[in-house]
Amino acid sequence: MNITNLLRHISLKHLKLQKAQLFIALSGICLGVAAMVAIDIVNRSVLRSFEDSINHATGRAVLQVAAGESGFPEKMLDVVQGVPGVEYAVPVIETNAKLSGGTERAVMILGVDVLQDHQIRDYSITDESADIPDPLLFLARSDSILLTRSMAEREGIKIDQQIQVQTVEGIKTFQVRGLLNPDGPARVAGGDIAIMDIYAAQMAFGKEGRVDRIDVSLLRGEDFDKVKERIQGAVPEGYNIDTPAGRTRQVEMMLKRFQNSIGFVSLMVMFVGMYLIYNSVSISVVHRRKEIGIMRALGAKRGEIIRLFLGETLVTSAIASFIGVGLGLVFARLSIGVVAQSVTDIYMQASVTELAFSWGELIRDGIIGIIASLAAAAFPARSCARITPISAIRSMPYSEDGFLFGTKIKIASAALIILSFTILIAYKMAGNSSPLRTSGTTFAAALFLTVGLSLGTPLLLKWFLVFFHRYISPRLGAPGRLAGLNLQKNVSRNAVALAAVFFSISLLVSSVNAMNSTRTSIFEWIDSVIRADILIASGHPLSIGAHGIPMPGEMIKEIEEVPGVLTVEPFRKGYIYYNGRKVMLETTDIAMRMEYCPGMMAEGTRDDMVNLLPGQDNVVVNEGFATKYGVRKGDSIVLPTPDGPVRFGVAGIVVSYSSDSGVIWMDISTYRKRWHDNLVDMYEVRVKPGQDIRKVSGAILDRMGGERRLFALPALEFRNEIRQILDRSWAVTYAINTIVLVIAGFGIVITMLASVLERTREIGVLRSIGMKRSQVSGVVITESVLIGAAGGLLGAASGLLVGWIELEGFFRIDFGASMTYHIDYLSLAWALLLSAGLSALAGLYPAHRASKINIVEALRYE
Amino acid sequence: MNKPGIGTCSVLALAISLFSVTCSHAMSGREVYDKVHEIRQKALDHKLEATMVLFDKGGGKRSRTLVGYGKTGENESYKVLVVFNTPPDLKDVGFLIHARSFAERDLWAYFPEYKRVRRIPTTSQDDSFFGSDLSYDDFGGPSNLDDYSFKILGEETVDAKPCYVVEVTPKIRRKYTRYVAWVAKDLWVHMKVQYYQDKELYREGYFSDVRIIDGIPTPFKGAMENRKTGHKTDLAIENVQYNTRFPDDLFTQRSLERAGK
Structure with missing residues (x-):
């Protein structure tokens, strides 16, 4: 009898009789595959949303010149445009804003030179790709803004309508001069994007004379590496010249730990699923040992018995895997919002509008489910084949103890431990630089x-x-x-x-x-x-990294004048490039921090922080940075500033969990002197003894809230x-x-x-x-x-x-x-x-x- | 660099002919355009005041008034300055053209709110002139005729004026693949023009009220419609002077920043 006939006449009858058990076993495989599919899809969707955003936002640019979040002087544009082989070098300001009122939707603002941006990106303000009734007015007025058609529809905004947007300069009124069709950059961030002329964006977001990025396209036939080298040679040290794909890679690296930890768990699900299959097949063996005995007595070979059980597993696990793939899609749909929110909370704004998956991957996950099932079923199937016909027919108790108590298993167990x-x-x-120091090593352990x-x-x-x-x-x-x-x-x-x-x-x-x-x-x-009583920011204090809008440095004086305020400490943070990789630069008033915060030093003492006080080009770095770049107390590091590279002494190693990319701390006055950036992300306010924190916080909002939307969060709520x-x-x-x-x-x-x-x-x-x-x-x-x-x-x-x-x-x-x-x-x-x-x-x-x-x-x- | 230009409904080259030319023989397309070119060149030295009305597909209407100045230089060079007077939002917004030849030119725009002169990339001369249905090129001077090939398609009458129907095909890549122009036989100005992208008509213009000013035929009214967007632009010349001989310092970036004052 061939395997098909065995499956049809023996297995099917058995499966029909054991519906409940079949259902449970199927559920195990199904859930295992579903979890794996869901995690794959969610991971891919989050990454794809970043990749799409970057691709749509970069258009035909093959290189991007950047120098950290504070931007760099726009004069660098002429330098890059003058590099032989460069076709177009167009400036970009990329920043976050928030609609004030309505849904308070977070919006990415792309400030571009609209007169030449169409050379790089797939749109133009003067052709059919946009509905802009008066492009000249759009260009002439600094309050002009273009929204995507999708966002305008969602928010019920029409052309020529005024909208209020939270900016660095406070709440500003913009005039919607037109709507962009969902092409090119209008697809960035799920359509939650607004486009402004670069000079209007500079004014609105406190970046006069600076740009965040230069997007570069090359002349046809030019050697990519050579032009990149030439640009690197033309701009000051510390500027990062990368491809849009490189930016995607950086995002990928940033999310790696988050995704690895989820991936680790998904693997565990499959393992547990395998236990279930093992058990299920074992039970099937128990049920049918008499039948197996008869088959063996009638001449069925051991191989045929093994194939019968594996055949059954193949068919049932294929059905379960198929259902699991569908269920995985449902799980992914249900969980994508939570994951996107987590990524937004911790890393950067993630707008995942659709699930990204490839049929190849779904098939792969299904096949993994089947293979895992077959592997798990192989052991009991093999044991089953060893049952002698006589013992099976006489219903002698069946046990796999022989196999699982075998010496080999014991040795394997001890060896693995x-x-x-x-x-x-x-x-x-x-050592820290050893190739063993990876999460892969600990995962293996x-x-x-x-x-x-x-x-x-x-x-x-x-x-x-x-x-x-x-x-x-x-x-x-x-x-x-x-x-x-x-x-x-x-x-x-x-x-x-x-x-x-x-x-x-x-x-x-x-x-x-x-x-x-x-x-x-x-x-x-x-x-x-954080030893402050109140934290003040334009957005939620927790989101200053993801979609925060900085405030002017001059606000400190007004806050200090509010009755009940004892001290105000400015805080500014942003990414800069160090050795070609992004690291977090955090700046604050070090003198104030020394007075109020105990701080946590990993190497050195709190007294070393004195070296950070104004007038000294010193920094402290966190342990992650020190480990990653082999930096110790007393070393020096060269950081890129808008005026070129500057050497900073490392006064100590601190504990900081702000970013897993590495953190550098410096005094805010040093930062302002070197980076020419007077913005502040958050003010940390301490109130005078005996003052009611809520009342002081209310007074601050009353005083400043008219000009801008502020969040004043008591430190306790922050925690x-x-x-x-x-x-x-x-x-x-x-x-x-x-x-x-x-x-x-x-x-x-x-x-x-x-x-x-x-x-x-x-x-x-x-x-x-x-x-x-x-x-x-x-x-x-x-x-x-x-x-x-x-x-x-x-x-x-x-x-x-x-x-x-x-x-x-x-x-x-x-x-x-x-x-x-x-x-x-x-x-x-x-x-x-x-x-x-x-x-x-x-x-x-x-x-x-x-x-x-x-x-x-x-x-x-x- | 080869910089195209077509000036079909140009404010500057609002077409023209000093003398009626009677053709005793069948003319070739190139010969027709040599005449058109000659009139346009003569019209370059000018000052004009005009009103532009933009109609959007929803029926919305936006008016603006402008003043344009032009000056010819040596060989094929010329300069143009256009400044908007109204509406208040656009007051003193201007743009400047420096053409070194009919094929090579630079463009700048000035926006008072930013106090910045901005260069307009030369490759975007086929783009809409700031939301109107005219292109930057329409506001420029005559084109380099060697960049086009011409073919007479026939003869028709437009607005009671006998015209040559000429198909003009650019030899280099443009936003349009060809255009068909109805050139008045006795005036050498366009009476009608249709731009095609392959077989699709995407822009169409009509010109009328042709008056002879200082011996130069000038259509005082023009309309250009974009068939794809449903937008339409009417242009009406209110006043025009030729042979003005403005000084060179009217056509500098500094003058652009001062709105030609």
């Missing part, structure tokens, strides 16, 4: 540890049961003893369910503790640097909001953890169902000699809880270690050693409770089935 610890030790001993422990679960369950029999079961009476004995009957299968619980709890505990550590460290740091943002950034991880827990729960259900089925006759005997239905249920639920408790204990213990590894690889590598591991003890208690509770819940259905067994039929069961 040892390998994991070896990698960790090597990682800790390696975590993976080996978890897989190693999984393979060791049969042994662990055995030890656990010894402990249980000795210390606990005597207190639980007969049902307790029975439960322990039952688990002992098929340790291997139960160990697989235990491994699934272990995996999910380990994942949960590690996530919670890694997050708790980052949160605690971030709060300790925030407490040390609460940071907590919310951190929680949000972990939302996807928690969602996946939940899926993993559900899959693990399915695993227990399947295991218990198999156990009940296998013991049908035994349960019948027990019932016939007087055991009550409730006692039968109690035994099954106790078994389930025991599996859960053992898995929970192992998961909690390994989760603690994996959490530390996760912190090491995903956070400390970028933020420095000061980010210490903080164990959330409550999470351990919750994990144990959850594992026991989940197991009890998972045991309910099998317990119900066991208690409903008909005594007479059970006694006849073979």
Whole structure:
């Protein structure tokens, strides 16, 4: 009989009879594939939205000249245009604004030289690509603005209508002079973009005489590298000449840690899914061992039996994977908003308007689901083929203990655990510049540890049961003893369910503790640097990096005059280029900071901060920067300023978690002198003793609120909001953890169902000699809880270690050693409770089935 | 650099002919345009006052008045300064052309609110002249005829004036692939012109009220419609003087910043 006939006549009949079990097994694969697809799609969509924005915003530009967020003198335009091989060099101002009133939508403002910008970007204000009734008026008036048609429709704005926009100069009224069709730059940021003439943008956003970027196209036939080299030679050191693709790469690098951590979790989902498949196929073997025996007796070869089980797995996992891909699309749609918001909160404005996916990737994820299923099914299928016909026909108990208790598995388990610890030790001993110091190394250590422990679960369950029999079961009476004995009957299968619980709890505990550590460290740091009572910014103080609008430096005087204000500390931050990579430059009034903030030094003392005071070209850098660029206290670094490169002394190494790209601190007066930038992102206000913070904050808003929309946030609320943002950034991880827990729960259900089925006759005997239905249920639920408790204990213990590894690889590598591991003890208690509770819940259905067994039929069961 | 120009409805070259030319033989397209070219050259030295009315597809109407000055130089060089007087939002906005030859010229615009003179890239001369349905080129001087090929399509009457119908095809890439012009036989000015992008008509202009001023035929009224956008621009000359011989310092960037004052 060929495999198709076997599948049709044997497998199909079996699958029809075991609908519930089939459904659960399918659900496991389905959820695993769905989680993987959803994560792939979400990651790709976020990146694609940035890539599209960059491509639409850059048009035909092949090179971009930039020098950090504060911009650079516009005279550099002539320098770049004069470079041989350059066709067009057009200036760009790219900044954020917010509609004042209505939906208060955040808008990207692109300031371009509209007279020549069409040489680079696909639009023109004077042709059919835009509806601009009077382009001359648009050019002549500095209040002119163009909106995209999509945004105007969303906001109900018409041509010639006035709109109010929050700018550096306060709330400004602009006249909508026209609407852009959804082409070229009008597609940037999901259409939430406004275009202004570059000179109007300079005036409105406090960038007179400066531009943020120069977009460059090359003459036909020119050698790209040579022209790039020539431009690099023509502009001062520290200017960054990059391709638009390079900018996408920078975004990709920025998001890498965020995406890696989600990717790590998605891999774990697949592993747990594999446990489920393993169990499901094992149970199928239990069910059909007699049938297999008959087939073997009739001449079926071992290979045919293996192929039959793998064939079944192939068909069912293909269906489940197909459904999983669809479900993944739904998950992606549901979660994309949360992820985009997290990216906006932490990194930069992300407007994801559509899901980006390729059919190739969806097929790949489906195939991974099928392969993972086949790999998981291969072990029980192989064991099944080894069943002798006689033992199967006589219904002798079947167990995979031979395989899972084999020496090879024990050696593999020990080897993987040892390998994991070896990698960790090597990682800790390696220097900062060692190729071992990557998140890939820590990821491998975590993976080996978890897989190693999984393979060791049969042994662990055995030890656990010894402990249980000795210390606990005597207190639980007969049902307790029975439960322990039952688990002992098929340790291997139960160990697989235990491994699934272990995996999910380990994942949960590690996530919670890694997050708790980052949160605690971030709060300790925030407490040390933000000692103000009120934070004032044009946008929400938390969003100054993503879509904030700076304020003029002169505002400080007006705020100082508000009754009740003790001190006002300006704060300005932005990215600059160092060694071709973006780093965060933060500036503040160092003298004031020294007086009020304890600060956290990683190398050096607080007294070293004196060297940052005005008149000295000194900086301090954070641990991440020091590690990445091999900088120590006493070294010097050259930073690009608009006037050319300037050497700064490194006065110390501080703790700062502002950015994972590396952080540099300097006094704001030094910054203003060197960067000619008098803007401020946030004012930190301290009130006089005894003053009511809310009243002072209200007085500031009353005084300044007429000119601009301001946020005055009490520091306490600021901290609460940071907590919310951190929680949000972990939302996807928690969602996946939940899926993993559900899959693990399915695993227990399947295991218990198999156990009940296998013991049908035994349960019948027990019932016939007087055991009550409730006692039968109690035994099954106790078994389930025991599996859960053992898995929970192992998961909690390994989760603690994996959490530390996760912190090491995903956070400390970028933020420095000061980010210490903080164990959330409550999470351990919750994990144990959850594992026991989940197991009890998972045991309910099998317990119900066991208690409903008909005594007479059970006694006849073979 | 080869800089195209077509001046079909040009304010400056609002067409013209000093004398009626009676043709005793069938003329070639190039010969017709040599005549048109000759009239345009003569019209370069001028001052004019005009009103431009822009109609958008929704029926909206925006008026503006302007003053234009022109001066011819040696060989094919010439200079043009145009300054807007109304509406108040556009007062003193201006633009300046320095043509070194009929094929090479530089353009600048001035916007008082920014106090900046801005260079307009020469490749955008086919673009709309600040929202009107005329192009920058329409405001320039005569074109370099060697950049085009000409073909007589026939003869027709427009506005009771017998015309040559000439197809003009640029040899270099332009926004249009060709245009067909109805050139009045006795005046050598355009009475009608149609611009095509491949086979599609995208811009069409009519000219009327042709008066002879200082011996130069001048259409006092013109209208250009963009068939793609539904926009239309009417141009009415209120006053024109020729042979004005303005000094060179009227055509400097400094003069542009002072609105020609």
